[in-house]
Amino acid sequence: MKKTIKYVIIAVVLAVFVSGCGGGSTTSSEDEVRIVLGAYTTPREAYGEIIPLFQAYWEAETGQRVIFEESYLGSGAQSRAVVEGFEADVVALSLEADVTRIQNAGLITHDWKAGEHGGIVTTSIVAFAVRKGNPKGVGDWHDLARPDIEVVTPNPNMSGGAMWNILGLYGAAVRGHVEGVAGGDPEAAAEFLRQVLTNVSVMDKSARESILNYEMGIGDLAITYENEVLVGRNSGQEYELVIPTSTILIENPVAVVDANVDKHGTREVAEAFVEFLFTREAQEIYAQHGLRVVNPEAAAASASLYPPVEDLFTVVYFGGWDVIMVDFFGPEGIYNNVILQVHRGE
Numbered sequence: 013m014k015k016t017i018k019y020v021i022i023a024v025v026l027a028v029f030v031s032g033c034g035g036g037s038t039t040s041s042e043d044e045v046r047i048v049l050g051a052y053t054t055p056r057e058a059y060g061e062i063i064p065l066f067q068a069y070w071e072a073e074t075g076q077r078v079i080f081e082e083s084y085l086g087s088g089a090q091s092r093a094v095v096e097g098f099e100a101d102v103v104a105l106s107l108e109a110d111v112t113r114i115q116n117a118g119l120i121t122h123d124w125k126a127g128e129h130g131g132i133v134t135t136s137i138v139a140f141a142v143r144k145g146n147p148k149g150v151g152d153w154h155d156l157a158r159p160d161i162e163v164v165t166p167n168p169n170m171s172g173g174a175m176w177n178i179l180g181l182y183g184a185a186v187r188g189h190v191e192g193v194a195g196g197d198p199e200a201a202a203e204f205l206r207q208v209l210t211n212v213s214v215m216d217k218s219a220r221e222s223i224l225n226y227e228m229g230i231g232d233l234a235i236t237y238e239n240e241v242l243v244g245r246n247s248g249q250e251y252e253l254v255i256p257t258s259t260i261l262i263e264n265p266v267a268v269v270d271a272n273v274d275k276h277g278t279r280e281v282a283e284a285f286v287e288f289l290f291t292r293e294a295q296e297i298y299a300q301h302g303l304r305v306v307n308p309e310a311a312a313a314s315a316s317l318y319p320p321v322e323d324l325f326t327v328v329y330f331g332g333w334d335v336i337m338v339d340f341f342g343p344e345g346i347y348n349n350v351i352l353q354v355h356r357g358e
Contacts, residue, residue, distance in 0.1 A: 046079040047278045047285065050100030052087035052172055052264075053220035054237055055134070058301040059104075065297075066288045070281060078281060086218035087172030094119065094269065101273045101282040104133065104266040104289075106172025106219075109333040111265045124267035133289050134303040136262040137321060138180030140254040141226060141234040141241045148232050152256050153184050154191040156233065157207035164214050164231035166222040168347055173219030177235040178340065178347050179330065180260040181205060189258030189323050198346075206350045226251070237262060238318075239302025246302075258323035264303075 051059060059082065067078045085093065087106030094100050095117045105111055111131070114120050125131040142150050148161060156163055166174035185204045188195020193204045214230055216222040219237055226234040227249055234240075234251075241253040266286055273279040288294055295310035304318050305311050330336050340346050 042076065044077045044079065045278060045281050046081065047101040047276070047282055048081045048083070048099060048272070049102050049104065049285075050083050050085075050090050050094055050098060051104040052090060052106040053084045053218045054106070054173065054240060055104070055264075055298065055301060055303065056082075056084045056220070057243065058298050058303065061297045061301075062289065062294045065293060066285055069288065070284065076281075078285075084220075086166070086170040086221075088168075088175075089170045089217065099272045099275070100269055101276060101278050102266065102268055102285060104264070106262070106264055107175060107333065108263065108265050108327075109175075109337050110172055111267050112333065114267075114269060119269050119271040120267055121270045122268070124265070127290075129290065129306045131265045131267060132263045132306060133266040134264045134295075134298050134305055136237045136239045136264070136303055137255065137324070138176050138235065138259045138262065139238040139241060139256065141223065141236055141244070141251045142254050143232065144250040144252060146252055146254070150233055150254055152191065152254075153181060153189070153204075153208075153258070154193070156181070156211065156235070157204060159211075161211050161233060162213050162231045163208060163211045164216075164222055164226045164234040165212055165236075166219050167215040167217060168341060170217045171219055171222070173222070173237055174215070175336075175341065176237075176260060176262045178205070179327070179336065180256075181208060181235070182340075182346065183260055183325055183329060184256060184258035184323070187258055187323060187325065187329075189256075202346055202350055205346070206353055209350060209354045212354075237302075238304075242302030242317075255319065255321060257321075258325070259321055261324055261326045263326070 063080050070076060070078050087110045091105060091110035091113045094103060094114050140150060155161060165177050168174040168178055182201050182205050184190050185193045185201035186198055190204060194200045214225055216225055219240060223234055223236050223240045223244060266289055268282045268286055273282045290307055292307050292309045295305040295307035299305050299310055299314035327333055327336060
């Protein structure tokens with residue numbers, strides 16, 4: 013019998029001080045400035061450590077106290093919230109396409125990719141969380157299509173992490189790194205995607221909610237960010253990390269939202285915060301929370317924590333995000349065609 017994917021809504025408060033789509037009460041003075049960070053859910057704990065360091069740095073440099081208002085949602089949901097009126101000064105999202113949405117709405121007007129790292133502040137890879145001892149013997153992508161495997165992954169309509177998961181799975185298949193699937197055959201890769209999605213029991217709103225459901229005992233395996241597994245294990249969870257032979261490099265962007273910083277008078281501090289995120293000090297905190305980092309010194313210091321991947325590819329393989337948002341996640345895209353087949357029980 014075919015399984016039906018259930019879209020589970022969990023009432024979790026992910027925002028601190030700011031929620032929904034309303035604008036924040038952002039003001040600035042000589043003594044105090046208030047800025048709003050709109051981020052995706054996964055690095056919340058890292059920002060909990062980075063923000064106090066920046067506050068101390070800024071106050072020492074300028075004498076001005078910085079108050080942060082923080083909102084954490086699935087990347088797509090956060091991006092849409094900003095477009096619809098949530099006045100984030102800085103966005104830190106899961107994928108470039110979500111920043112592009114804000115840019116296309118006219119809210120980001122500078123070249124946010126002009127810096128040394130192209131606006132990408134951290135990276136990760138798509139990997140698997142499996143139960144302690146890996147009782148189902150999951151070793152690579154082909155195992156996810158087995159009839160005895162129940163898979164957990166988020167909803168691509170709301171979660172950037174879910175989009176990365178779809179791209180990682182499909183890409184590995186079409187590149188010839190999934191056992192039993194002919195490489196170079198888009199139809200075979202799409203069929204493999206359908207088989208895996210048939211095994212999905214729950215699609216949550218974000219990568220964080222997805223892994224929390226997995227921690228509650230739902231599913232045999234979660235497709236997720238590598239860093240979500242590492243953070244969970246560090247906090248006492250007993251699931252294990254499996255890195256597939258072939259997977260995609262997750263690239264997480266950060267950008268100042270020009271329209272909002274100009275409205276709030278917070279450009280100077282917002283730009284300084286974004287710059288601070290690339291310092292070795294901040295990047296080492298990201299690394300401690302399971303993220304692969306772009307600062308060369310911090311990357312070298314944490315290299316032993318992150319094993320290489322046999323076949324690591326990027327969005328460039330698919331032609332970039334503009335192509336991906338049409339070919340995969342557009343109305344007639346690969347994902348939407350496949351998920352319709354799953355819902356129909358085909």
